[in-house]
Amino acid sequence: MKLKRVLAGALAAGMTFACVGCGDTNTSSTAPANNSSKTSAGTTSNKTSGTNSGATSGTNSGANSGTTSGGSTVSGGLSFDASKIKDGETLEVITNRTDRVSKDDGGDGYMPDEFVKSFEEKYNCKVTFRALKDYAKDVKQMMGSTNYGDVLNIPDSGLNPKKYGDYFEVLGTVGEMKDAYRDITNKAQGEGDDAVVYGVPSGCNAAGICYNKKVWADAGITELPKTVDDFIADLKKIHENCKDSDGNAVIPVMCCYQARDWNLKEYTQYAPAVTGDPDFKTKLLVNGGDLFVKGEPYYEMVRMMYKVYSDPDLHEASVNDTVWDNSKMMLAQGKCATFIVGSWAVSQFKAEGKKAGVSDEDLKNVSLMPVPMTDSKGNQNASIGADTCLAVNKNSSESKKELGKAFIKWWVEESDWANHEGFIPTLTTGEIPDALSGFKENNVNLYTVNQAPGAISTTFGDIDTKQAQVNIDGGADGNFKFTLCEKAMAGGTDADFEAVLKDMNTKWATARDANPELQAFLATPEAEQYKDEAFAKKADF
């Protein structure tokens, strides 16, 4: 009897808590993990013809032959064996773009109805799209089985890069593709030119801040800011000088704190992307400096965030309640001046503005400014990085694998994707989109970030998310950025700000010094090339 009771009690308790492990199926779907999935169904039709028809890759022999795109020839690139592709094959593509799949699935129908048509004709196949709303989480659950589509995006988090080979087909080597594609090392494993590539960028983004050109110009700002203090001063100018069409003061920065789980990441993700040093993160690890040092990128970007949230004039009044999806049209309408998000959002701001009735002329004001941060020489930099990386499922049939490779090659070399979505084309010969014109005017140096050396390829992440739990790019409950923002809104001082960062510095340093992989790497000669005194600075607060 007793045993029964204990068992019953334990069972009841077990049933209550077994749901803890899988408790977020229907509640957190508003928090996309992947940048470009942050959309509500948008309709853009700024499709320009030309690039699609002009691109011919000869016959689809697929060997490393030249490919023409937009008139210029590319050597290298992805190769595949066309002879293995069966006629009438179907290809399942898993995507994060819920806004571009068929109308039945809640999208605008662009991908199945327009985008993929020429590929289907070329290879006499059928391509189906399946969109996952919370891509990074959902795809990992699918990847527990062998059935996760034929072509898919490699999730950006939570998958150890050393395990790519267990899930994805090798597409080629870095040496074969580096001349043809941008940021090809993003999802590669190995050293130098022999590293194997598992994913090809579907399009690239540049680190920058979305702003309304006209509003900034109306405020009397002639030169874009180059430091955080200038940026804050300019925002104040906008608050004082600008009125929108209804006569209300223009909101300098839309913050949408409700979407904090992803939109605060933007601030910290700028830091390694604007230094101009392709090995920023590796050097930070190797040289033993503090994470937050006055004047250095991480400190400055977090300070920018703190300043924006501190001053009620600089953000919307109902900052804790505004909804990201409902705010997107405000940038094109000129009701707000700035959104701290990267280039991936430009096309969404335009699409929402168009829906709200903004004229095509005014839509052009939605643009991207360089991050207000300079390197030691006073130059501004912006890294170009992959948006999502397309890969082929290792478990698909031979024929589908080759068709999948053909699809990826067609996607990055011939399709209209980058142009339609406002991405920087993956092809190195592709044109930089109009929204980035501010970068050319300000002589911003565009560069690509190097991957960390193989021995410590996951170390930065391990220290950050697990051992130190600073979660510098994280967005989970209790993150230090949330603490900072809430302190800022409650009238926190600079001392409060520095106290939080000091705590993070201590955690980071303790975890870094205890990390066995890093300590082993430091003893190797390879570590020498990353030695740099500039990254050994300690915080003085």
Place this chain on the structure above:
Amino acid sequence: MSAAKQKRSFGEWVRGYTGQKYITTFLFLLIPLILMILFTLIPAVNMVVYSFQDREMLGFRKWVGFDNYARVFGVKSATFPVASTDYLIPLRNSLYYLVGSFLQQALALFLATILCSKIKLGGLFKGFMFFPYMMNGVAVAIIFKNFFGNGDGYSAPQGTLNSILKLFSGEGFEGIPWISDPTNPFMANVCLVFASVWRYVGFDIIMYISAIQSITPDVYEAADLDGANSWQRFWYIVFPSIRSIVSLQLIMAVKGAVSVYEIPFIITKGGFGTSTFVIKANSTAFEDEMVGLACAMSVVLLIITVVVTAIQKVAFKERK
């Protein structure tokens, strides 16, 4: 007689009354048992196993022993060289819900007593009060998110409560950030507790009503003859009769308070000082992707519940 008592073969046993009884019972139980083993027991056992691993969303990395548990309680270990008690802090917020649930019991008992007396439209009131409990927890949370909201009316809807207050206070009313005031986590938590009480009080009322109605009318009649007033009737007749239900409800309240999840998660996402232990476990697993650590947190929660259940068992025994 003696022939009927002879030993029967297995086939006969199966076709007989006893055999059929056992087979029917077994078959009826089979499906729920399979479902329970598949969806409750196996995941629960896996959870315990995972809590001793360094584990990400996709797969196992290594065995770490009790390091995950050490991290939850703020003890340094090889896997987590930095440790603090930040995983236990959200448990403090459970106190709000605990206090709230005691008030909820008092309120439910009060309303149940009223509903058991002769009032007009009693059934209708019962229905209204029970209705929130039948609604999905997510729906309730969304209702209160809109109720307490403090939007500008443009990019976010203005909350119902603030709209009503605006009607009465006229010009210049800025709206009160009920659930989004970083300087005042107390108010945000109280609002969330209110939503929680609103949802669950109906269930408690029904429990109390059924307990009160099971008291035989003879006792009331005897009390009336002795000249007892309403308060005496409640304190000396009703309350002792439903004591076991009250204590059961209180234990359930403790369990509910440590595991509160969907209402704060949807309304504030755990921001503004309203995080709870389950929200923290959930974000550890799915945002920070430390599945092993999250499983350890769940096991800690499981242990708390088992302890509370054990106390409940002991307490019931003494009453008998």
